[in-house]
Amino acid sequence: MLSLWRMIRATGRIAEPPPSPGAPGAQPVPLTGQAEDAKRALGGSVQIRHVDAGSCNGCEVEIGAAFGPVYDAERYGARLVASPRHADALIVTGVVTRNMAEPLRRTYAAVPAPKLVVAVGDCARNCGVFAGAYGVAGAAGDIVPVDAEVPGCPPRPEAIVAAVRELTGR
């Protein structure tokens, strides 16, 4: 226990300062008009359920980094939760495979309204390098309505943080 306290004291604060507007990879992601209403209803606190629809796990590593101590996305009012029933928004990564198309639809249906969907990574946006491949049902937008997109393969944590800040408005 003592060693833990010592480690906390020795490590200090390692979170990056919030990226300044206009920095590379931190461009604000435009939201659709309907999403603006949902965003207003959520009032700055967004619980997020992450759905891996068929990703290579590159985006997962970056999401993990974005919610880790360095980029610390939670300080902007977002939080990853364990069930869509608890969530306000979905983060979808990867190209949607055939096996995951129906579970993704059901997960979307399970999120209480008002709800938002963010497609993270090139695969989720437009199938990326897997476009037209066997077993691919489509991009995230082909299965559920997507409100915001984060480009990149994988996207940098700053970009994911910028998208999250766009949802929370903080």
Added chain:
Amino acid sequence: MSLATPALAAAHLPGISAHWGLAWTGMATAGVIAAATALVSLVVPQRWRAGVSGAGTACTGLAGAAAGVAAVTGHRGPTLSAAGVLPLSGVSLAVDPLSGWFIAVTGAVAVAAGVYAIGYAGRSASRPSAAVLPLFAASLLAVPAAASAGTLLACWELMALTSLLLVLAEHKRRPEVAEAARWYAVMTHLGLVCVLAGLMLLSAHSHGDGFAALAQAAPHLSPAVKGTVFALVLAGFGSKAGLVPLHAWLPRAHPEAPSHVSALMSAAMVNLGVYGLLRVGFGLLGGGSTWWWLLLIALGAISAVYGILQAAMSTDVKRLLGCSTTENMGLACVGAGAAGLFATTGHPVLAGLALAAALLHIATHAAFKTLLFLAAGSVLHATGTRDLDALGGLRRGMPATTLAFGWGALAASALPPGTAFVSEWLLVQALIHGLRGASTATAITLPLAVSAVALTAGLAVATFVRAFGTGFLAKPRGAAAAAAHESPATMLAGMGLAGAACAVLALVPGAVLPAIGRAVAAAGFAASSSAGGVVTLRLDSLAGEVSPLLLTLALLIVMIAAAAWLRALPARRAARARRAARLWDCGGGPLTPRMEYTATSFAEPLQRVFDDVVAPETDLDITHLDEARYLVASAEYRRKVPDRIERRLYEPVLKAVGAWGNAARRLAPGSVHQYLGYGFYAVTGLLIVLAMTR
């Protein structure tokens, strides 16, 4: 503190109040009905047999209950003596309010069980079990009415034999029944031997075996003799009450008996163990030393905690209820022990309160255990299984049984508006108030007893939530549970009677408290330490008051208000429409019964917490493929929670007896000459010893 043992008098003496006339009429009617029913059951054709036997048992119980009520409302009864009915001692019977209380409880249980038996046994009732059932009920009624050691032992043995026959009723269908009956036969007779030895030791020092003579002789006995007598009867009566470590027969015999018999055994027969302790400890021996009662409290507390732990681990619903009987009898014994302890240390008011708590707990336990066993029997009747892991979803097919079991489970949990709440509250009050000015031993024992009662209450809630939730709610886990249908009307009527008794005891316990007060007074204690209006329960000369009825009303109002608020909530946020959504199943296929939380998994955290106490055994067999040790072909996992006390205590004894028997075999090789030689040497040796000693 001497027993209100009635003076010897004949029933027809003038001056006997109407109460006693009524009590004796009731008892005689019960006996006559039981005997007539037994005879008629033997001769009627099979399709009427269950009806005759069940109705006769219910009438026996009704007459017995009336007699018990009459006895409780009276003061002292005369003794009925009939020399020559039994060899040597004859029969003598007497009822006082204490025995009246037990007779009334037993009779009430017999009414519910008898009505239930009509539908349960149905068309398949065998002749012996139909004939023995009313006799069993009658013998249960007769035990508390015994007024001499010989009569008590005779009735006790009759009760043991009739119940043994009833346990054996289904032995053709299941081989486990025979084993359970063997355990029961051996243990109940060892118990009888202990009681017999204790009462013989007491009778040897008195002029007769009537309770009056025994009670007169007891004050002149040395403490060592009295202590020995108490220890012997504690072993005998304690084994009947299912006290640890003599409980081993109880979780075996109670599940294997037909359910109405289980109810009679678990709700009425085990009570008589407590009755015997009270009668001998307070009535005949007149209180005694502090260590008796400390021992009784310790045994009761251990039984309560150990019993409910075993119940919490059990997946067999009737075994679970049997273990819970051990728990509740443990609590009653804590109350009885506390009464004795307070009486010997000079707190008569507290002693009366503790005994009142014990007697009330006997009645509440009888009510909810009857209901639970009858409901479990209804499940067994419909599905053919007692395994909670194979049940589930019964609320669709069997709504009335589900309601009955749920009400019973609530009654068994020591939470308002449960039935057990009132008696356990009284018990805890008595134990807590006993701490004032206590000696060292008492000051150590009482807080431990309070914590044991509290732990028991908490574990009981977990146990019954688990039994009800996994057994009746969610989805059926097997075809039998899915196809379950409601039981016949007579079975539901039996459950309804027991449920109504639970409701009365839970909501207006004040109604029965005057009767308990008289029973407590009959045991020789200050009577009115707990005063009851119908609504409020007040402890005289102690700070304590509770009103179960008002508590229940408050709970109901809060629940209704909460439900109304929840319904009003969406209306206030009318902008957001309600939408129906699929049950969340992780996006995969449909939810299947295999995904459900089972009874075993519900108990797993508890089992982990009490790992050192229950010592579960897990067995993991992994079969590898022939090609590689790293590939698994199949894995088999088994988990068992054996009774640890039984394993540590009984197995070595059984093994030693077996080894002894094997060793003795060499003495009997079958040679007649050798046997004649044994006789010759024995006689010669005896003569030599006599010649030398005289």
